[in-house]
Amino acid sequence: MASREIYANGFDEDVQTDDQTNGCPECGGRVETNTVETVCEECGLVLEEHAVDHSGEPVYDDEDERTGAPLTAAHHDRGLSTTIGWKRDANGNTLSAKKRRQLGRLRREQKRGRFRSKQERNLSHGLGEVQRIGSVLDVDNTLREQACQLFRSAQSEDLLVGRSIEAMAAASVYAACRCNGRTLPLADVVEAARVGENRVTNAYATLNENLGLPAQPMQPHAYLPRLASDLDVPQRVQRRARALTEHAEDECIPQGASPTGFAAACLYHAAQEAEYRLTQTEVADVAGVTTTTVRNHRETLLEELP
Incomplete structure (x- = not known):
């Protein structure tokens, strides 16, 4: 039975011995590479430094300084404030009751001073x-x-x-x-x-x-796929409704007309042509308009159809 203590000899995973080369170019000693630099054990000669950090920490900017998470417009402070945890530390260890009470007091004071106005x-x-x-x-x-x-x-x-x-x-x-x-x-x-x-x-x-928003007017064909999907109409009805919306956009959409209502009218008329059972109430409910809107837009469409 071994008399030495278990784990008496440790092993550092960050340290690697360079056995593939001839050793140190100055003294021929053994060379070690850690997460920071490559150095000779005998004479201390630094062969390489500033190794690439693969730990996933924040990136470097143009001045070679560490930076945090990118700024975001989704938070009032653009994400620069500190977030205090609840039950575990950065290493995942459970906090004691005394430490949790202390962090609770710190969290309360942080919330009080979070907004300056x-x-x-x-x-x-x-x-x-x-x-x-x-x-x-x-x-x-x-x-x-x-x-x-x-x-x-x-x-x-x-x-x-x-x-x-x-x-x-x-x-x-x-x-x-x-x-x-x-x-x-x-x-x-x-x-x-x-x-x-x-x-x-x-x-x-x-x-x-x-x-001065660069918002473009919405066209009826943009709402047609969602309406057809919600109503679960067959493909032949969708293709005909698409052709009707394209024709309406070029010819007969009145000024200020609801694009959703016009798309619903085209879909309803295409269903009637294909003898597919679809009521005005069903189309209007899915489109979020009234049955009167669907009926009026369909009449406008029928006036322009050959």
């Missing part, structure tokens, strides 16, 4: 609403960042005065989608925002007027 508090609340609405509507992170930047611009231009923060947050999400060509029905935004449609419409009009 009421304006920052409102900004934090608004950005949180933008993130929540974007998550409900399954908006990707890029559009959420743009929506947060729009909300920041609205606050800096004093557009929040006399308006609901929730409505302005919903309008920012809707505006970001409109500027990037994503079809997002206003009814879905209103439902996710839990505010009145008039408030969201007025907030969007304010953003569009004061910030």
Whole structure:
């Protein structure tokens, strides 16, 4: 039985012996490579230094200084504040009860000093609403960042005065989608925002007027795939509805007409031509419009068809 203590000889995984070379070029001694440099054990000659760090830490900037996470417009402080954990330390070890109480007191004081003014508090609340609405509507992170930047611009231009923060947050999400060509029905935004449609419409009009948004008018064909998918209509009806929307966009869409309502009318008319059972009520409910809107747009479409 061995008399020496177990684990008396350790092994450092970060240290590697260079056995593939002839050793140190000065004295011929053994060369070791760690996470920082390559050095001779005998004479101390440094052969290489500044090794590449593969630990996944923050990147280096142009001045060779360590940087943190990238700045983000989704937080009122752009992500520069410190987050205090709850039950475990950085190594995953469980904290003692005394340490948890201490961190609880620190966390409470941090929350009290987190906002320097009421304006920052409102900004934090608004950005949180933008993130929540974007998550409900399954908006990707890029559009959420743009929506947060729009909300920041609205606050800096004093557009929040006399308006609901929730409505302005919903309008920012809707505006970001409109500027990037994503079809997002206003009814879905209103439902996710839990505010009145008039408030969201007025907030969007304010953003569009004061910030000069590059939003393009939405066309009926952009809403057609979602309507067809929700109603589960066959492919032949979808193809005919697509042809009708393209014809309507070139010929007969009246000024100010609802693109969603016109797409619903084209889909309903295509279903009637194919003798597929689809009622105006079903189409109107999915499109978020009334049956009267569907009926009127269909009559306009029939006047222009050969």
